[in-house]
Amino acid sequence: MDKILEILKNIRPEVDFSASSDFIADGLLDSFDMVTLVSDLDAAFNISIDGMDIIPKYFTNIGSIRQLLVKNGAIL
C-alpha cells in the first residue's frame, strides 16, 4: 500500500480515502487530523514540514500531500 495512504488509514481507519478526490471538502480530514497527519509524515519521511504549509490546499488528496512532502524535502 502507498505509504501516505497507509498513514491516512491509520488516522481514520473507517474512511476509504481512495474513493475521494477532495479529503477536506468531503469532510474526511479536520484540522486535528491534519496536525496528526503532519506529525506522522514528519516521522515517516524524517522531515519537519514547515508550519506555514499546514493549510488545507496541501491536504486535499494524495497528490497534494505528495507535493507537500517534496516541498519540505522528502525523498519519495
Place this chain on the structure above:
Amino acid sequence: MNLKFNNKRITGILTVLPARVMKFEDNMANYNFSESKSLKLKQVMGYDRHRMFGEHVTTSDVGVFGLEYLFNQGLLDKNSVDALLLLTQSPDYFMPATSNVIQGRLDMKHDMICMDINQGCAAFEVGLITAFSLLEQENINKVVLLNADLLSKKVSKHDRNSFPLIGDAASVTIIEKDPAESVIYANIKMDGTRHDALMIPAGGFREPASPKTAELQDDNGNLRSRENLAMKGDAVFNFVQTEVPPMIEDLLTFSGIDKEAVDYYMFHQPNKFMLQKLADKLGIPHHKMPNNIVENFGNASGVTVPTAITFNIGDKLTGNSYYFCLAGFGVGLTWSSIVIEMKNLDFCRMIEY
C-alpha cells in the same frame, strides 16, 4: 516595534501553581470524539496533566498568597515595592482594579502605582516591557510584575479545542534597576483586526451575560457557550507560524546577538506541536526551547513563560548567567519577544497553592 532598555534586571521569579491536578483522560468522555482520536491528539499536542485552582479561588487570592510567601521568606521587602503590575484576563471584579485589591489586602504603602493590564499569551513580555518603562522614573526602583490567569472556569469541559490545554497559574517577577551596565532588547506587535481569533464573546458590556449566552452550542463537535473561551485553532496556528519566526529574526538582528549565543528560547506554550514547528523553522535545537509546560501544568496564558523558566532551570538561575529569548503570542492578537541576560537571581522557584 523594536525597543531597547538600559540597566534593568530581573532579580527573582516565583511561580504559584494549583495543587489540584487533572489528567487528560479524566475528561476524555466529555469530548464528542472517539477515544482513539483524542488519545492520538494527546500524544501529538503533548496534553497530559493540567492544574486548576478551586472554584472559589480568585486572582487576588493567588497574588496575595505569592507575595505573602516572598515577604515571609525574606525574599521581598514589602515597603520596597514602588509599582505592582497585574497582567490578567481574570480580574476579581470589573472595578476596581485587582492590583488595588491586592495592595489593600497586603497593607502595602500608598506611595506606589497599582495597574491592571488585560493581556494573555504575551502578558509576561508586555508586563516586562511596562516594568522596564516604569523603571525609567527616578523614584521607581522596584517593580513587582504579577501574572495570573484562572481561565479554566471560562473554558467548556466539552470543548476539545481548548479544555485539554487550559491551566491556571500565577507568577511574581521582581524587576529592578541594574547597577551594572546592561541592555535589554524587545519587540512588540499587535493586530486588533484579528481580535476574534481568541475571545470570550459574552459577559462584558458588548454582550451581557444572559440565559441565552449560557446555552451550549455545537461547533464541529465542540460544545461551548458564548460565555466560554472560544479559540479559532487554525487561525491561531497560522498566525503563530507566520508572525513569530520573522519577529525573532528581527529581534536578534536588532540586538546583535547570534542565535547560537542564546542559551534558552522560552516561548509561550499553547501545545508541544506548535513549539516544535517554531523551533524547526527557526533552526533552534529542541533542547534550547523547552515544550514541557502544557503536558505538566497546562497553558496558563501569560504564565507559561515564567513557569518554563522556574520548572526547567530554576535551580541553576540563582548561581549562573544565561541569555534568554522570551516570546509570547496570542490573544489580541499580540506578539512580543525580549532578549535578556538573567544572572544570579535572588530566587527562582515554584510553590503550590
